[in-house]
Amino acid sequence: MTTTGPDSRSVIVTGAASGIGRAAALAFAAQGARVVVADLNPEGAAAVVAEIEAAGGTAVPVTGDLSEQAVVDRVTATAVERFGGVDVLVNNAGIMDRMSAVAEVSDAEWERVIRVNLTAPFLLARSVLPHMLAAGRGAIVNTASEASLRGSAAGAAYTASKHGVVGLTKSLAVMYRDQGIRTNAVAPGGTRTAITVDVEAGAHGPAALAPYMGNVGRAAEAEEQAAAIVFLASDAASNINGVILPVDNGWAAV
Template sequence: MSTTTGPDGRSVIVTGAGSGIGRATALAFAAGGARVVVADLNAEGAAAVVAEIEAAGGSAVAVTGDLGEQAVVDRVTATAVERFGGVDVLVNNAGIMDRMSAVAEVSDAEWERVIRVNLTAPFLLTRAVLPHMLAAGKGVVVNTASEAGLRGSAAGAAYTASKHGVVGLTKSLAVMYRDKGIRANAIAPGGTSTGITVDIEPGAHGPAALGAYMGNVGRLAEAEEQASAIVFLASDAASNINGVILPVDNGWAAV
């Protein structure tokens, strides 16, 4: 078995890499020697992360666009293959919050947008990179799920459904491709300092109902703590870890 534990030389795609957990993850991979595709909807944020990586002597390229669109997914995948020779690691991190809406309060627009960004986009990108991983006989996918993928009391209906879907996608991928050299795992972050804000409807039932449970969140994690878990799951040190949903939440899942 290889004794290599770091990402040195690997081609890594990180989505939502222009800020928050994605930015911290892209920087962590690059610091270990990986070549990183920085994918984000925000062109300015993605360019800033690429500049930061390059200033430190690393290699990165930005691809911007909505990952819910197949054309953008194809461009991200092609960039990794053409610039870095393939895809060794895919980190499906990009995501958006809902409005903490209860089922009866969720609009079609809120539901469809959250599911598209949080679940459909990771599916599309995973499907796009799999042929390259299968051809290489190896690959790692790490998804960003959530505490909301483990319980029903951490977010609104749309976000909760989307992250439960990410958990299922991760486990299905792990089972179906474990004999092909491909591993799939996910982190389930608890509260994390990322600057994300939630647009809550005043007086809505969802936020009021969830309020009683949010006291269990505990200390907020730093984005770098989530990134460290992602890099570990992608490393050779986690070579026999497959299909795992790893809470990174200061024990919230244990409460």
Template sequence: MTTGLDGRSVIVTGAGSGIGRAAALAFAAEGARVLVADLNEEGARAVVEEIEKTGGTALAVTGDLSEQAVVDRVAQTAVERFGGVDVLVNNAGIMDRMSALADVSDAEWERVLRVNLTAPFLLTRAVLPHMLAAGRGAVVNTASEAGLRGSAAGAAYTASKHGVVGLTKNLAVMYRGQGIRANAIAPGGTATGMVPDVDGEAHGPRALGPYFGNVGRISTPEEQAAAIVFLASDAASNISGVVLPVDNGWSAV
């Protein structure tokens, strides 16, 4: 079965590095036109150049996706340059400090929730009218093992990723009769270069430490990207509302 992604319009957030970069390259390899959205302008443009060197089509939009003006610019650019939005991958995210709830500052809580949960909500809301007008669309969110359990991250990150899981499932139910599919991946440990700013002596990291022995093999960004592309593709045409662990069996332990 083919992916059906050739010529499709795809937005990937956090696409300047890590899982997002791998996903952007994988979509381009399937013939999709990719909007690379990232806070880091240098990283985003490097991915666009990488795609264009292989004959693909891509463009970059940079900015903080927790800001409505940036969200609007991303959606409008995809519609104006690509004629619509067929696939949205809400991948951009940040880690917390593994802080236990009593130690979470207002700033840590608000920033993590804003980037990890509110930004996907804002961008999905912005592209939905275009998907609904076309009668089809696929949304793939990057959740986390922390969205499935309470022992994989601090309070803020865990809450944000549980929120992503709920957002994904509600979206799938609300628009199941209108051609919209919504799924998520739940990555386990992945070699993305994202290193949280952790105080090893704080209660949160010390309490979580014993549970990380179950993480198993660390995955590559390309393994996560393969799952994203599958869920966005026609090969998954009857799959919606699923949260797919990509974690070497961590969620089964």
């Protein structure tokens, strides 16, 4: 069954098999959008698609490592072929680091975190932009982090990657605002998801960060983050561009 509600946009959501991505995919679909559910986890992506379809919505899964160009190409091609274009891109997929301080970060940890958290959003934005430019409109929403606003919320690799997401967001906003494309980001604080942090016992990074974690406040539900994402992608935010929106119960204000 295909929903033809007030919002029939074509939306790509990455990291959509769980957590904030799942909540965003469900929220867009509930408004009538057609959703590409992109994730590394095929079972999780299929489950979210089934959940959307059971509610009367339209979705299709695409699985693979979004830091690989071939997977990115497949995600965009699926949206174009199945739904006629790309109206919204939600770059949500990401991974945590080990809270490692710079002296403790391995090459593998650094390169993987940067690749998934920063390079993948760049690749996806570059891939969808020709379609948005041809249509003369589009919205990109990136998931940054509280760690994109400060140095005390995560390890070196994650912090650098999310600061990079902020820079990417602002560059896109400036470069393409006159072509009808808006780019914004949410900066989630503590959020109830399945993401865990593999902290190495006795490492300096986690010990150095521990004194600052008391400012986190109430953890958000994934649906609260998704509501902000859907808003930034909506016409209600038509003059909002280049914004990094903390969704963190005031953590950024402390």
